[in-house]
Amino acid sequence: MFRFASTSLTALAIATATPFALTAPAAAQDTAEAVAPLPALIDEVSIPFEEFQLENGLTVIVHEDRKAPIVGVAVWYNVGSKDEPEGKSGFAHLFEHLMFNGSENAPGDYFKYLQEMGATDYNGTTNFDRTNYFQTVPRGALERALWLESDRMGYLLGAVTQEKLDNQRGVVQNEKRQGDNQPGGLVFYEIVKTLFPAPHPYDHTPIGSMADLDSASMDDVRAWFRDKYGPNNATIVLAGDINAAEARPLVEKYFGPIARGPVNNPAEAAIPELAEDVRTVMKDQVAATNISRYWTAPGINSRDLVALTVGAQILGGLSSSRLDNALVRDEKVAVGVSAGNFSFQRVGVLTVGATVKPGEDAEAVEGRMNAIIDQFIAEGPTEDEVRRAATQSLAGTIRGLEQVGGFGGKAVTLAQGEVLTGSPDFYAQQLEVLATLTPTEVQAAMQKWMTRPSMTLQLEPGERDSSYEEAASVAADGDAEAEAAPGANELTVTVERPAPAFEALASLDFPDVSEVTLSNGMTVYYAQRDAVPVTRVALSFDAGSAADPTDKRGLESLALGLFDEGTTSLSSREIAEARERLGAVISTGGGQDRSSFTLTALTANLAPSLELMTDIVRNPAFDEGELERVRTQTITGIQQQMRSPGGIAQMTLTPLLYGSDNPYGDTGSGSVESVSSITRDDLVNFKQTWIRPDNASLFVVSDLALSELTPALEKAFGEWEAPATPKGSKDFSSKATAPESARIVLVNRPNSPQSFILGGLVTDARAQDAGIVDLLNANNALGGNFLARMNMNLRETKGWSYGVRGGVSQRENAVTYFVQAPVQADRTGDSLAELNREIGEFVTTNGVTEEELVRIVNNEIRELPGQFETSGAVLGAMQSNVLYGRDMDYQEKLAEKYRGQTRESLDAAARGAIDPARFIWVVVGDAEKVKPQLDALRLPIEVRELEN
Structure with a gap:
C-alpha cells in the first residue's frame, strides 16, 4: 500500500502506544478459527527485569537475554529541550553532540572507542523530554563500554574545549540546515509555535535556533553538565547476555565513584488549548498539496493515550483506515492519508492529514476529510476496527522484542518507561489498559480531545514564503573562531581511569542453513x-x-x-x-x-x-x-x-x-x-x-x-506450476562504463541553504569476487563509517556538514562507488575540493594506515554477532548469499578473511576500483551561490534547471 509520509512530527516524536491483540471477528470466516486469541498473543509480550539503585542515585535496570553473546547498553538522562531556559534553545541537543567528542580518560572521538569494541546499533538522540546514548556490544566488551559511558558521565569537562564547542555548534547548525532544506522542512516549527506558544516548555524544537546555538558559551557548557548529568538524574539499562548479579559489581565499579548531582525536575507543562481554530498556508517544493489538522492532547501518562492512539490508527493509520477507504480507495481524491498520536511526557499532538490528488480541489478534499473525522467522533469505531488496530500494533511490538538494543529494542522500552513515567514496565501497564479498551472508550477520548479548536496547515506547491534562519557566526563563515577562555583548549585529566581490557570475545555463530x-x-x-x-x-x-x-x-x-x-x-x-x-x-x-x-x-x-x-x-x-x-x-x-x-x-x-x-x-x-x-x-x-x-x-x-x-x-x-511461456532474461549487453574524465552537473535548486553533493563511478570490481571484502574495508577508512576520513574532515574538523559517506554499491552485474555529502551552501566548492583531495591522496600517496587497518579489522570481526542478532538480518544475509553465489556459511568465514587483510591488500582493492579523475559529480544547490565556487575547481560544469 503506497503511503505518503506525514509532514508533521515523526522525526522528533515518541510513539508510545504499546498495543494488544484480540481474536479475529466473525466476518473473517476463512481465517477466524486460525487466528491466535488475545491471551496467547499478550503472553508473548514480556521483558522481565531486575532494578537496583546505587548510593549516588543512579538507577540500574537489567534484563537477561542469552540468545546471543551481546549486551544492549542504554544510558538515559532526564533532560530534554523542554528543560532549556529562554535563550538557550537547542542546548540539550548540542550537548549530546559534545558528549561524543571525548572525555578526560577517553579524549578521542567516542566512535573510535565504540568501533574498537565492535559495537553495533550505537547512537545518541535528544528530544523534548530526554537525552540518551546507546550501543550494543559483545559481552566481552561490556566492561569497556561501562568505563566509556561512566567517563562521560563523571569526567567530561576537562576534555571539552572551545575548539570542540565551536566545531559541534557548526555540525548541529548543518544538521538543522539539512532538515530545513527538505520539502516541508519548515512545517514542524510552525506547528510547535502555534500549538505551544511561548513561554510554554514545548515552545521550541529540540534542534533550537541558530542564534541561540551561536550564543552557547563554555560557561554554559560547564553549568549545564553539572546541573543535568549527575548519576541521580540518569538511568542505565543493560539488556542481553548478563544478569543483575553479574551487572551490579561492574556498574558499582565504574559509576559508583561519581558524585551525586542536582536532579532535573522535568518542567511542568499544561496542555494548552487554542482559543479558536487556526489556519495556516505554507508553500514549498512539494508535488501535491497536503492538508493536516493538529490538536493538543495529553502526555504519556494519560489513560486516554491508548484510546487516542487506537482511534488515530483507525482513522488514518491503518492500511484499511477510514480515510484510506474513503479518500484514497473509493473516491480517489487523495494519494495518501495519515493520522497519529504523538505523545511526549507532558503533552501530545493528535494529527490527521491527507495529500490531495493532483488536479482535485483541495478545499473539497479538506471538507470530506473533516466530514469523515466528524462522523468518526459522532459514531465511534466498530469492535472489528479496534481489534484490527490492536492486533497489528501488538505484532509490531512482538517483532521489536527480538532486539536487545538499538532505537526500539528491549533496553529502550524499559528505559523509556522508567525515565518518562517512573515504571520500567510501563509497556505492560499499557497492555492492561488495552485489554479492556472498548469502542466506547475510544469514542469518548476522541470526543474529548478532537472537538477542541485545532490547527489546520495547508502545505502546497510553490516558492517558500519563509526565509531560512542562518547562523550568525560559526557555521555561517566556516572559519570563525570564538575567543577562547583561558585554558579552554587545554585537556585536563582529574582522575586516572585506565580502560579495562577486553574479556574473551565470542565469534559469530550463524545459524545452520x-x-x-x-x-x-x-x-x-x-x-x-x-x-x-x-x-x-x-x-x-x-x-x-x-x-x-x-x-x-x-x-x-x-x-x-x-x-x-x-x-x-x-x-x-x-x-x-x-x-x-x-x-x-x-x-x-x-x-x-x-x-x-x-x-x-x-x-x-x-x-x-x-x-x-x-x-x-x-x-x-x-x-x-x-x-x-x-x-x-x-x-x-x-x-x-x-x-x-x-x-x-x-x-x-x-x-x-x-x-x-x-x-x-x-x-x-x-x-x-x-x-x-x-x-x-x-x-x-x-x-x-x-x-x-x-x-x-x-x-x-x-x-x-x-x-x-x-x-x-x-x-x-x-503446487504452483510455471506457465508454458519462457521466463525472462535481462540484457546487460550495454555495459556500464565510467566516463573518460571527471565533470560536474549542477542542478539549480534556488534558496537552498545546503548543497547536496553526490558523486560516483562504476568500478571494475564484482560483488561475487572474494576480494570485494577488501574494497569494503578499504572504504571503511575512506568513507564507510563515522571515523572515515571524508566524514571526519568535513564534519568533525571543518563543521561544514552533518555527515559525509562513501559507499560501495553492490549489484549482481555492477559495483559502483558513491560519495554523498550535504554541505552548507557557502562551502560547496571547498567541500568538493576536499573530497577530491581526500580520494586522490587515498588511492595514490596516502593509503590505509596501520592504525586504520587495526581499527577496521577489529571492528568488523567483533561486531559480527551483533550484526546478525535478529531473524531479519539472517534472512537478508541468506538472500545475499544466493544472489552473489556464496556459501551459506559465508558470514562465519568473514572473520578469517578480515584477519588476513593487510594495508597492501586494502590499498590494492581501492586503487583498482576508485579513480577520482573519472568521477561524475552531481551538485544540487542554489546555482547563483554555488557555481562561482565550482568554477574554481577547473572541471567541466553543466548547469541544469529543475523539471516542473
Whole structure:
C-alpha cells in the first residue's frame, strides 16, 4: 500500500502506544478459527527485569537475554529541550553532540572507542523530554563500554574545549540546515509555535535556533553538565547476555565513584488549548498539496493515550483506515492519508492529514476529510476496527522484542518507561489498559480531545514564503573562531581511569542453513531462530528493476505495488483488513536485481498468513481502477523525489553513470512518462514472465523446525506450476562504463541553504569476487563509517556538514562507488575540493594506515554477532548469499578473511576500483551561490534547471 509520509512530527516524536491483540471477528470466516486469541498473543509480550539503585542515585535496570553473546547498553538522562531556559534553545541537543567528542580518560572521538569494541546499533538522540546514548556490544566488551559511558558521565569537562564547542555548534547548525532544506522542512516549527506558544516548555524544537546555538558559551557548557548529568538524574539499562548479579559489581565499579548531582525536575507543562481554530498556508517544493489538522492532547501518562492512539490508527493509520477507504480507495481524491498520536511526557499532538490528488480541489478534499473525522467522533469505531488496530500494533511490538538494543529494542522500552513515567514496565501497564479498551472508550477520548479548536496547515506547491534562519557566526563563515577562555583548549585529566581490557570475545555463530526442494522444484533455504515467536518468509524472483524494458521504466515497481491491491478473490480493502487481523506484514520490494515478497507473521498465525501471501503472489487482479489509482500515487511520488535534494541528485546521477540503455540506468521508479505509458497488459506480461515458480527461491527464518514448516510451504507454493511461456532474461549487453574524465552537473535548486553533493563511478570490481571484502574495508577508512576520513574532515574538523559517506554499491552485474555529502551552501566548492583531495591522496600517496587497518579489522570481526542478532538480518544475509553465489556459511568465514587483510591488500582493492579523475559529480544547490565556487575547481560544469 503506497503511503505518503506525514509532514508533521515523526522525526522528533515518541510513539508510545504499546498495543494488544484480540481474536479475529466473525466476518473473517476463512481465517477466524486460525487466528491466535488475545491471551496467547499478550503472553508473548514480556521483558522481565531486575532494578537496583546505587548510593549516588543512579538507577540500574537489567534484563537477561542469552540468545546471543551481546549486551544492549542504554544510558538515559532526564533532560530534554523542554528543560532549556529562554535563550538557550537547542542546548540539550548540542550537548549530546559534545558528549561524543571525548572525555578526560577517553579524549578521542567516542566512535573510535565504540568501533574498537565492535559495537553495533550505537547512537545518541535528544528530544523534548530526554537525552540518551546507546550501543550494543559483545559481552566481552561490556566492561569497556561501562568505563566509556561512566567517563562521560563523571569526567567530561576537562576534555571539552572551545575548539570542540565551536566545531559541534557548526555540525548541529548543518544538521538543522539539512532538515530545513527538505520539502516541508519548515512545517514542524510552525506547528510547535502555534500549538505551544511561548513561554510554554514545548515552545521550541529540540534542534533550537541558530542564534541561540551561536550564543552557547563554555560557561554554559560547564553549568549545564553539572546541573543535568549527575548519576541521580540518569538511568542505565543493560539488556542481553548478563544478569543483575553479574551487572551490579561492574556498574558499582565504574559509576559508583561519581558524585551525586542536582536532579532535573522535568518542567511542568499544561496542555494548552487554542482559543479558536487556526489556519495556516505554507508553500514549498512539494508535488501535491497536503492538508493536516493538529490538536493538543495529553502526555504519556494519560489513560486516554491508548484510546487516542487506537482511534488515530483507525482513522488514518491503518492500511484499511477510514480515510484510506474513503479518500484514497473509493473516491480517489487523495494519494495518501495519515493520522497519529504523538505523545511526549507532558503533552501530545493528535494529527490527521491527507495529500490531495493532483488536479482535485483541495478545499473539497479538506471538507470530506473533516466530514469523515466528524462522523468518526459522532459514531465511534466498530469492535472489528479496534481489534484490527490492536492486533497489528501488538505484532509490531512482538517483532521489536527480538532486539536487545538499538532505537526500539528491549533496553529502550524499559528505559523509556522508567525515565518518562517512573515504571520500567510501563509497556505492560499499557497492555492492561488495552485489554479492556472498548469502542466506547475510544469514542469518548476522541470526543474529548478532537472537538477542541485545532490547527489546520495547508502545505502546497510553490516558492517558500519563509526565509531560512542562518547562523550568525560559526557555521555561517566556516572559519570563525570564538575567543577562547583561558585554558579552554587545554585537556585536563582529574582522575586516572585506565580502560579495562577486553574479556574473551565470542565469534559469530550463524545459524545452520538447510535446503529442501518443493514438489515444483522451488528451493527453500531455512534457518531457525527462536528468540521471538515470529516466522519470516521471503519469496525472491530473479527480476528487479533491471528487468524493466527501457521504454517501460518503473514497470516492476508499479507491478509490485499492485499485487496487494486486489486479487481475483479479495479486494484491496479486504487484503488490508486480513493482514491486520493476523498481525502480518506482507511487503514487496527487492531492488535492482531481485523482486521479492516478504511475509513477517506471528508464528501462531502462520498458516492463514501464508494463505494470504500466496493469494497475493499468485492471483493479482490488476484491476484497471486500482491501476489508475496506484499509477497516480506513483507519479506523484516520482514528482516528489524530484523536489528533494537527495532524490534530485540520485535521479540525475544514475543514468549518467550506467547509461540510459543499461538495466541499471534508472533508480527503479521510472519517469512520469514511462509510468504513464504502462498498461494492464504490461503488468500481466510482467507477472507471466518474471513472477513464476521456476524463477524463484524461498527463504525462511522461523522459531519452528523445518519439518513443521515444510507441509505449510508445500501447500502454499509447491503446487504452483510455471506457465508454458519462457521466463525472462535481462540484457546487460550495454555495459556500464565510467566516463573518460571527471565533470560536474549542477542542478539549480534556488534558496537552498545546503548543497547536496553526490558523486560516483562504476568500478571494475564484482560483488561475487572474494576480494570485494577488501574494497569494503578499504572504504571503511575512506568513507564507510563515522571515523572515515571524508566524514571526519568535513564534519568533525571543518563543521561544514552533518555527515559525509562513501559507499560501495553492490549489484549482481555492477559495483559502483558513491560519495554523498550535504554541505552548507557557502562551502560547496571547498567541500568538493576536499573530497577530491581526500580520494586522490587515498588511492595514490596516502593509503590505509596501520592504525586504520587495526581499527577496521577489529571492528568488523567483533561486531559480527551483533550484526546478525535478529531473524531479519539472517534472512537478508541468506538472500545475499544466493544472489552473489556464496556459501551459506559465508558470514562465519568473514572473520578469517578480515584477519588476513593487510594495508597492501586494502590499498590494492581501492586503487583498482576508485579513480577520482573519472568521477561524475552531481551538485544540487542554489546555482547563483554555488557555481562561482565550482568554477574554481577547473572541471567541466553543466548547469541544469529543475523539471516542473
